[in-house]
Every structure is written in C-alpha cells, then in structure tokens.
Amino acid sequence: MSSSLSNGLSTGAQHAARHGKTARMYWPELDALRFFAFAMVFCSHAPISRPWYRQVSDATAFGVSIFFCLSAYLIVTLLLKEREETGRVRIGAFAIRRILRIWPPYFAVLAIAYGIGMIFPTVHIAGRGMAAMSLLIGNLYVIHHGWLSIVMIAPLWSISLEEQFYLGVPFLTSIGGRRAILSICLVTIAVAYGVLCLLGAKGEIPIWQIWANSFVEFQFFAAGGLIALFFYGRRPRLPLPVRLFMMASGLACFYVAAARFNIHSWRPAPVSSLVLGYICALAGTALILIATLNLNVRVPSIVVYFGKISYGLYLIHTVVLFMLFSNIDAWPREAAYFSHHKLLGIPLAMALTAGIASLSYRYFERPILRLKNRFETVKTRPA
Numbered sequence: 616m617s618s619s620l621s622n623g624l625s626t627g628a629q630h631a632a633r634h635g636k637t638a639r640m641y642w643p644e645l646d647a648l649r650f651f652a653f654a655m656v657f658c659s660h661a662p663i664s665r666p667w668y669r670q671v672s673d674a675t676a677f678g679v680s681i682f683f684c685l686s687a688y689l690i691v692t693l694l695l696k697e698r699e700e701t702g703r704v705r706i707g708a709f710a711i712r713r714i715l716r717i718w719p720p721y722f723a724v725l726a727i728a729y730g731i732g733m734i735f736p737t738v739h740i741a742g743r744g745m746a747a748m749s750l751l752i753g754n755l756y757v758i759h760h761g762w763l764s765i766v767m768i769a770p771l772w773s774i775s776l777e778e779q780f781y782l783g784v785p786f787l788t789s790i791g792g793r794r795a796i797l798s799i800c801l802v803t804i805a806v807a808y809g810v811l812c813l814l815g816a817k818g819e820i821p822i823w824q825i826w827a828n829s830f831v832e833f834q835f836f837a838a839g840g841l842i843a844l845f846f847y848g849r850r851p852r853l854p855l856p857v858r859l860f861m862m863a864s865g866l867a868c869f870y871v872a873a874a875r876f877n878i879h880s881w882r883p884a885p886v887s888s889l890v891l892g893y894i895c896a897l898a899g900t901a902l903i904l905i906a907t908l909n910l911n912v913r914v915p916s917i918v919v920y921f922g923k924i925s926y927g928l929y930l931i932h933t934v935v936l937f938m939l940f941s942n943i944d945a946w947p948r949e950a951a952y953f954s955h956h957k958l959l960g961i962p963l964a965m966a967l968t969a970g971i972a973s974l975s976y977r978y979f980e981r982p983i984l985r986l987k988n989r990f991e992t993v994k995t996r997p998a
Contacts, residue, residue: 641996646922652681673873687839704789715987807834815886850909861906868899927972
C-alpha cells in the first residue's frame with residue numbers, strides 16, 4: 616500500500632513497496648460498516664406490523680444505499696491504485712474477480728429459492744422473474760412487476776444494479792483515470808435527479824418503480840466514487856465526537872427521507888418530495904461512509920467477521936425470514952409458531968441467517984475467494 620492511501624505506511628510496508636511488494640489494502644472498520652448496513656436491511660425486512668415500525672423499516676432500507684456507496688468507494692480506490700502502480704487497469708482480471716466474488720453465492724441462493732418454489736407452488740418464482748435475476752437485470756423486472764412475485768429473493772435486485780454499474784468503471788479508469796471518474800460521477804448524479812423528476816411527473820410508484828430504477832440508484836455509487844477520489848491520498852482524521860455526530864446526522868437524514876418525504880411510499884409522491892428525499896438519502900449515505908473511514912477504534916473481531924460474511928447474510932436473510940414467518944399451505948405447523956411469537960422468531964431468524972452465511976463462507980465462498988486472490992493486482996484482505 617502506498618502512503619497516499621494509508622496516511623502513512625509502517626516501515627515494513629514502505630520497505631515492501633520499495634521492493635515491488637504491495638502491502639494488503641484492508642480496513643477493518645469498513646467490515647464493521649458492512650455489517651451495520653446489513654443490520655439495517657435486516658431491520659427493514661423484519662416482519663413487524665406495528666404502525667410505529669413502518670417509518671423505521673423505510674429508513675433502515677437505506678442500508679442498501681450504504682452498500683452501494685461503500686462498494687463504489689472500495690472499487691474505485693482499488694482501480695486507481697492499480698493504475699497508479701502499473702500504469703493500466705487489467706479489465707479482464709477485474710471482471711474475473713467480480714464474477715468469482717459475486718456470482719457463485721448469488722446463483723446458489725437463486726437456485727435454493729427456486730427449489731423451495733418448486734416444492735411449495737404458492738411461492739413459486741415466475742419464469743420471467745428467474746430469467747431476469749439470472750441475467751442480472753432483476754431490478755428491471757421489479758419495475759414492471761413489483762416485489763410480490765419475487766419476495767423471497769427481493770434483495771437480489773441490488774446485485775443486478777451493482778453489476779450494471781461496474782460494466783463501465785474499469786474502462787473509464789483505464790482510459791481517463793481520475794478525471795474520467797470525476798466526470799462520470801457528476802453526470803450520473805445529475806442524470807439521477809433528471810430521471811427522478813421525470814418519473815415523479817409520470818406518477819410512478821416510489822417503492823418499486825423508482826427505488827429499483829438503475830439511473831436513480833446509480834447516484835449512490837457515484838457518491839462512493841467521488842468520496843474515493845476526494846480521499847485518495849488523505850484518509851480523514853476526524854475526532855470521535857465529530858464522527859458520531861456525522862453518523863447520527865446520516866441516520867437522521869434517512870429518517871427524514873423516509874418519514875417526511877415518503878420516498879418509499881406505495882403511492883405516487885410529488886416531484887419535490889422525491890428530489891428532496893433523495894438528496895437527504897444521498898447526504899446520509901455519504902456522511903455515514905466518511906464518518907467510518909480511518910476510524911481509529913479497535914473493531915471487535917466478531918463484528919469484523921460478520922462484515923466478512925455480510926454478502927452471504929444479505930443474500931440469504933429474506934429466504935430465512937420467509938420460511939419462518941410465511942403462512943404457506945403444507946408448511947410445517949411449527950413454522951407458523953414464529954408468526955405469532957416474533958420476539959423469539961426474529962432473533963432466531965438472525966441466528967439462522969448468521970449460521971448459514973458462516974457455513975457458506977467457510978466451505979463454499981472461501982475456496983473461491985482464494986482463487987479470486989490470484990487475479991488481484993492490488994492485494995486486499997486474505998480469504
């Protein structure tokens with residue numbers, strides 16, 4: 616790792632850099648942020664029907680936005696560093712890394728959900744929905760058909776968005792470097808709000824026709840890219856009270872976006888509400904990411920571990936929630952118990968999700984990640 620990324624390398628890392636060896640680029644606080652983002656998403660899907668919880672659920676849905684922003688921050692930083700050290704970006708290697716990290720768990724969960732639907736026809740996933748998810752255009756299916764037909768695998772729409780966004784990022788970095796990324800990020804944010812105005816004027820439904828729109832969501836990736844550019848070579852040194860204030864302000868922005876401007880409403884919303892709401896959501900996402908960067912606090916190892924397996928947690932949690940809380944014909948009677956005892960069922964769902972994700976990471980994902988590491992130019996954390 617060069618000094619520009621770490622705000623000062625240790626003597627050993629400097630020695631490695633001089634001799635052609637790149638220190639691993641890894642920050643445990645970002646694993647903590649990954650787990651925090653997942654916990655928000657889990658809360659947004661928790662089957663709590665109390666009226667007061669609706670706004671909490673809508674606000675915590677922005678955990679997805681944190682994932683988008685963080686992912687863009689890391690990938691843009693890696694690509695810039697690769698270009699800085701080697702003079703180019705290995706686009707083929709980037710594609711292989713993305714495929715090896717994203718596709719195997721993604722298609723495994725997709726197959727599991729489809730198998731459950733084959734056994735229990737009432738939750739069968741439509742062929743078009745499966746095709747869209749398999750082609751990584753699941754968000755387009757959501758825009759046209761809503762969430763209900765794919766409710767068990769609903770989070771997978773966001774993976775489609777990630778893959779769509781990263782189709783062009785390595786090319787831009789390779790050809791134009793920082794200037795190209797800066798331009799495309801600014802244009803992406805401008806386009807997002809133009810599309811928001813258009814969709815709002817047409818009376819589109821915020822929670823699925825707007826929320827799942829690629830051009831609207833790309834603004835969160837663009838924010839991550841801009842943060843990567845701004846802090847490339849100067850990771851923030853902020854006092855802990857300032858960071859806590861930024862984190863609280865970010866969460867407050869999420870709440871305002873959801874509760875005041877209703878950008879997750881099931882009914883059409885005024886254009887002004889959509890624009891102001893998404894500005895709040897974008898600001899909240901950026902504040903939370905910046906508040907976490909270079910956090911000089913020891914992160915508990917269990918939190919770091921949950922951050923490492925957060926991808927598996929994210930993919931499988933709705934399947935677990937669905938199996939525990941859905942009243943399905945021919946479903947085991949014991950499962951219906953948790954629909955009436957959610958104080959037991961929700962912690963159990965989290966525990967089962969963590970257990971499945973942990974097994975997946977150890978026996979399925981980790982061997983693939985070791986293969987992925989062979990295609991790294993800039994070394995990240997070991998698998």
